[in-house]
Amino acid sequence: METDQSVSPETADLALEETAERELSTGLGRALRTWLAENITPEIVEAGRAGAITPDTLETLRRWNRQLDDAGWAAVAWPAEFGGRDAGVPDQLACLEAMAEQEAPGPINVIGVANIAPAVMAVGRSDQKERFLRPMLRGDEIWCQGMSEPDAGSDLASLSTRAELGDGGFVINGQKTWNSLGQYADWCQLYVRTDPDLPRHKGISCLLVDMHTPGIEVRPLRTMSGDSVFSELFFTDVHVPEAALLGPLNGGWRVAMTTLSFERAGVARLHLGLAARFDELVDQAKTAGVACSPVVRDRLARVYSAISCMRWMTSRELEVVGAGGQPSPAMGSLTKLLWASTSQTLADIGMSLLGSGGLAGPWSGSFAAAPGTSIAGGTREINRNIVAEHGLGLPR
Numbered sequence: 001m002e003t004d005q006s007v008s009p010e011t012a013d014l015a016l017e018e019t020a021e022r023e024l025s026t027g028l029g030r031a032l033r034t035w036l037a038e039n040i041t042p043e044i045v046e047a048g049r050a051g052a053i054t055p056d057t058l059e060t061l062r063r064w065n066r067q068l069d070d071a072g073w074a075a076v077a078w079p080a081e082f083g084g085r086d087a088g089v090p091d092q093l094a095c096l097e098a099m100a101e102q103e104a105p106g107p108i109n110v111i112g113v114a115n116i117a118p119a120v121m122a123v124g125r126s127d128q129k130e131r132f133l134r135p136m137l138r139g140d141e142i143w144c145q146g147m148s149e150p151d152a153g154s155d156l157a158s159l160s161t162r163a164e165l166g167d168g169g170f171v172i173n174g175q176k177t178w179n180s181l182g183q184y185a186d187w188c189q190l191y192v193r194t195d196p197d198l199p200r201h202k203g204i205s206c207l208l209v210d211m212h213t214p215g216i217e218v219r220p221l222r223t224m225s226g227d228s229v230f231s232e233l234f235f236t237d238v239h240v241p242e243a244a245l246l247g248p249l250n251g252g253w254r255v256a257m258t259t260l261s262f263e264r265a266g267v268a269r270l271h272l273g274l275a276a277r278f279d280e281l282v283d284q285a286k287t288a289g290v291a292c293s294p295v296v297r298d299r300l301a302r303v304y305s306a307i308s309c310m311r312w313m314t315s316r317e318l319e320v321v322g323a324g325g326q327p328s329p330a331m332g333s334l335t336k337l338l339w340a341s342t343s344q345t346l347a348d349i350g351m352s353l354l355g356s357g358g359l360a361g362p363w364s365g366s367f368a369a370a371p372g373t374s375i376a377g378g379t380r381e382i383n384r385n386i387v388a389e390h391g392l393g394l395p396r
């Protein structure tokens with residue numbers, strides 16, 4: 001998808017203001033803004049700016065995570081019984097907007113809180129909910145997600161990491177890759193093949209695995225941004241108890257779909273990060289006194305328009321959900337596609353606009369990380385397939 005949208009910056013401006021007013025007008029959003037104004041510090045903002053956790057920022061972000069949790073702001077979407085506030089989608093968005101406005105980092109367990117926890121809540125036993133949810137929300141225990149393998153990414157059902165169930169529990173052998181937070185993780189939501197004789201989707205199970213178990217080797221992967229944001233995980237005769245099973249034996253496919261489809265506001269919030277980076281770039285360019293040619297102005301206006309479109313798409317979905325309807329199946333994919341292409345264009349403009357200043361500064365990190373946005377959470381082609389089939393009704 002191109003970022004070239006036929007929307008004038010003036011129209012975009014108006015809509016942006018209207019949407020912001022509506023989102024921030026929820027009581028919960030206003031309460032969070034007040035709390036943040038009193039609690040956030042420059043050190044916390046700086047630690048969050050790096051994007052990915054590093055050994056230097058981990059403890060600052062963990063302390064902040066606990067502070068958020070103590071005040072009930074770590075996951076407003078979660079049910080109150082697990083430490084959330086039962087917030088509906090408009091309140092979730094208002095809170096995300098308030099966080100983005102003050103550059104407040106969210107909980108360190110990004111995947112855990114947004115994806116793994118909802119699956120635990122949906123299909124977990126009561127002892128699993130009790131054991132795992134609170135430490136996950138506080139950031140006391142870090143979680144990673146083990147889905148992808150060297151030969152199983154988009155086609156997750158072809159995964160081959162094996163777990164054999166015997167008298168003493170499961171024995172796991174195999175390899176996972178691209179595990180975000182893998183090198184920090186205490187626990188892994190791991191997808192394994194438990195019955196190779198069943199059809200592909202039916203022989204998979206989900207296990208909650210203690211990453212400190214003997215036989216697990218974690219190898220951090222360094223990307224071209226210079227960071228180690230994810231790891232490879234190797235499992236050699238790893239013994240885990242039968243109680244590690246999340247959901248039914250051989251019912252892991254359903255758990256995976258629950259995990260991936262959860263949190264409607266997850267995709268909806270993508271524009272917030274982009275809007276913050278856009279403002280940052282414009283500020284930096286102004287401060288540096290960079291001459292902005294008509295060509296660059298045009299590119300910036302297109303990015304601005306694309307971000308506005310993402311906000312409108314979010315608002316439209318909210319209206320539908322608010323009126324009791326179902327969100328469009330293709331909307332998440334469309335928003336993700338637009339987010340990826342806009343992230344890449346913005347990083348590219350940042351680098352070319354700031355010249356050597358961009359190379360030395362944070363824009364080099366954004367630039368190097370940007371291609372990954374076309375892959376993470378479903379590749380561009382897979383999302384286009386979803387839009388084609390579920391949005392346009394085209395044949396497979």
Ligand SMILES: Cc1cc2nc3c(=O)[nH]c(=O)nc-3n(C[C@H](O)[C@H](O)[C@H](O)COP(=O)(O)OP(=O)(O)OC[C@H]3O[C@@H](n4cnc5c(N)ncnc54)[C@H](O)[C@@H]3O)c2cc1C
Nearest residue numbers: 145146147148152153154178179180372375376379381382
């Ligand atoms: C930043 C980042 C974080 C990640 N974090 C995690 C994580 O925490 N846990 C985890 O398990 N994984 C994670 N991943 C992995 C990610 O989920 C996979 O990379 C992704 O699913 C694609 O799989 P693959 O890399 O094996 O590519 P493949 O699936 O092998 O795809 C290769 C190419 O073929 C195309 N293709 C594949 N199938 C089709 C099709 N049916 N139609 C058209 N084109 C197709 C793809 O679009 C792609 O261009 C992460 C990836 C990134 C970039």
